[in-house]
Amino acid sequence: MLRLTELTLSLHHADEELPAAICKRLRISPRELIRHVVARRAHDARDKSNIKLIYSVDVNVKDEGTVLARFRKDRNVQPTPNTAYKFITQAPTGIKRPVVVGAGPCGLFVGLILAQMGFRPIILDRGKVVRERTKDTWDLWRRGVLHPESNVQFGEGGAGTFSDGKLYSRIKDPRHLDRKVLTEFVxxxxxxxxxxxxxxxxxxxxxxxxVESLRATIEGLGGEYRWQHKVDGLDISVDGAGERRVQGVHLANGEYIEADRVVLAVGHSARDTFAMLHAAGVHVEAKPFSIGVRIEHPQSWIDTSRFGANAGNPILGAAEYHISHHCKNGRTVYSFCMCPGGTVVAATSEEGRVATNGMSQYSRNERNANSGFVVAIDPERDYPGDPLAGLAFQRHWESLAFVAGGSNYKAPAQRVGDFLAGRPSTALGSVVPSYRPGVTPTDLAACLPDFAVEAMREAIPVFGRQIAGYDHPDVVMTGVETRTSSPVRFTRGDDFQSLNTAGLFPAGEGAGYAGGILSAAVDGIKVAEAVARSLMP
Incomplete structure (x- = not known):
């Protein structure tokens, strides 16, 4: 089979135009084309009046060798890559079962790959199964009642469960592990x-x-889940040469599980676990993240700005955007985790604090688009010397947001016009905020660092010149967005084990090695393979 890429057709092309374009591109007759399958479809909307669809297509032709030789110097005509996943081994007998801490996207794929290789992992999570967790999460959104161990951050599926469910990333993996993730999802x-x-x-x-289906697969292969099992300590031995090695985990309920392979896939908000690991001497360093707000626009404004007269076309769906600006004060402001046709959600996991995130359903048909509107933070510049200082930084601004919102889990919000003018909002305008349990109009400058406020005020008009309506006075900003990524990295070596604790495998977003569902799942596969290698004779 041949992979033909960068095949461009009109947005409104007829079905028969695709095979005709394949034949024209390959310089073959229609009778020489045996079969074609779309491998990927994207769109190019830089010219709103002439939006193009861009295809990658796998094709069978009668004389593949001749066609391939004809295009041997053309990178857009190549043999179709083999994206099938190949397991590196099968589990030997007589080994201790590996323990996976965390059941988010990373932990889920660590568990799945280990189970498929026969290692029968034990998966621990501090939260609940996904449907019980969903009920607890709705308690916060509907009634302002927080469950600290069962919420947007903690429980089966991890933070990605309450998100837009984006399944793309910028990772380039020659083994096509992302394809393994997508195939398992299907x-x-x-x-x-x-x-x-x-x-x-x-x-x-x-x-x-x-998530429920994948859990059933893991259990069917001998894996075991244990819910509401929070790890609050590590058992680490130190030999005469000073080498540290994990021996097991202590749980908050008093249990102890012996294990010489422990995967830490705890997510970006397990702050108490970060502190426990630091106290246990596990190597950790501060990592950059960002702070800002969620900004909401009517989705129709974004569609029109991006697609013009083609707004509403079902092939295009709800429009997205990705924008950034480098400010005079040396800060970078950018959009983060844009959710077309979605809602802003309460994402705190600690009492007395407010944090926001974005979420949308598969249909993406809610009234507003929302995105993180955030400013990058540099640990060396903003809180040097302490690897856990980012946690205190996040908590400080989340606590101020809780007070500014009314100390009841409502979030502080402000019209863009008022934010630019430096005055508090006393009422909201035509853009209706989607955050629940509700918002309180106020001055967001009270719960954001001065450098962030300065940079955001500079960036808004710049973004308004790129996206019509972005800087409309009635656009709503809701604060604060602090959980863009983990504020720490648990440094690991080439063998994926902690730099100073053998048998401990930091993984995924919480360990500072991923960002988003797909990259976290891919990292989970790599870590599962590393665990398997370490257990082989």
Missing amino acids: KAGAPPEILTEAHPHIGTFRLVTM
Whole structure:
């Protein structure tokens, strides 16, 4: 089979135009084309009046060798890559079962790959199964009641469950591990088009059923889940040469599990676990993240700005954007985790604090678009010398946001016009905020660092010149966004083990090695393979 890339057609092309374009591109007759399958489809909307669809297509032709020789110097005509996943080994007998801490996207794929190789992992999570966790999360959104161990951050599926369900990243993996992730998701109930769309997504409701299906697969292969099992200590031995090695984990309920292979896939908000690991001497360093707000616009404004007269076309769907600006004060402001047709959600996991995130369903048909509007933070510049200082930084601004919102888990919000003018909002305008349990109009400058406020005020008019309506006075900003990524990195070596603790495998977003569902899952596969290698004779 041949992979033909960068095949461009009109947005409104007829079905028969695709095979005709393949034949024209390969300089073959229609009778020489045996079969074609779309491998990927994207769109180019830089010219709103002439939007193009860009295809990658796998084709069977009658004389493949001759065609390939004809295009041997053309990088857009190549043999179709083999994206099938190959397991590196199967588990030997007589080994201790590896322990996976955390059941988010990373922990889920660590557990799945280990189970598929026969290692029968034990998966621990401080939260609950996904449907019980969903009920607890709605308690915060509907009634302002927080469950500290069962919320947007903690529980089956991790933080990615309550998100846009984006399944793309910027990782370049020659082994196509991202394809393994997407294939397993389709087996678990995801729509098949995630295998071909350039920017696939799933949405929260579908993620819930998929997570349950993957859990059933892992359990069917001998894996074991233990819910509401919070790890609050490590058992680490130190030999005469000073080498540290993990021996097991202590749980908050008093239990102890012996294990010489422990994967830490705890997510970016397990602050108490970060502190425990630091106290246990596990190597950790501060990592950059960002702070800002969620900004909301009517989705129709974004669609029109991006697609012009083609706004609403079902092939294009709800429009997205990605923008950034380098400010005079040396800070970078950028959009983060843009959620078309979605809602802003309460994402705190600690009492007395407010944090926001974005979420959307597969349909992406809610009234507003929302995105993180955030400013990058540099640990060396903003809180040097303490690897855990980023946690205190996040907590400080989340606590101020809690007070500014009314000390009841409502979030502080402000109109863009008032924010630019430096005055508090006393009421909101035509853009209706989606955050629940509600917002309090106020001055967001009271719960953001001065450098962030300065940079955001500079960036808003710049973004307004790129996206019509971005800087409209009634656009709503809701604060604060602090959980863009983990503020720490648990440094690991080439063998994926902690730099100073053998048998301990930091993994995923919480360890500072991923950002988003797909990259976290891919890192989970790599870590599972590393665990398997370390257990082989």
